Amino acid sequence: MATETNSRSLAKAISYRLLSSIITAGIVFGVTQQGWLAIAVAIFDSIIKTLFYFLHERAWTIIPYGRVLHPLEAIKIRKTLTDSEKQVIRTTLFELGLAEEQSG
Numbered sequence: 001m002a003t004e005t006n007s008r009s010l011a012k013a014i015s016y017r018l019l020s021s022i023i024t025a026g027i028v029f030g031v032t033q034q035g036w037l038a039i040a041v042a043i044f045d046s047i048i049k050t051l052f053y054f055l056h057e058r059a060w061t062i063i064p065y066g067r068v069l070h071p072l073e074a075i076k077i078r079k080t081l082t083d084s085e086k087q088v089i090r091t092t093l094f095e096l097g098l099a100e101e102q103s104g
Contacts, residue, residue: 009057013050021046071096 021042029038075088093099 004057004061006058009061010054013053013057016053017046017050020049 024045025038025042028041029035032038071092072089075085075092081089090099094101
């Protein structure tokens, strides 16, 4: 199962904030006609909102709402698999259509 990493969440937050900063700066400039004020507001806005978006994104990684557990995640395994565990994995993979049936 793929999972969101901290670096991916941070990259998403930064890319979203860049777009939002351009919009914020445009609005502030449109209202005030002051370029430096528009840039300052956009930078401050971005720093604060990037931090809170990142925290929000990480909080959602621990909230199970809307997640579907992949069937293979239900299989409990140890470092060394027993023959019985190997058979459960083979059967599950076959049932999911991810492997061909094998004898024994």
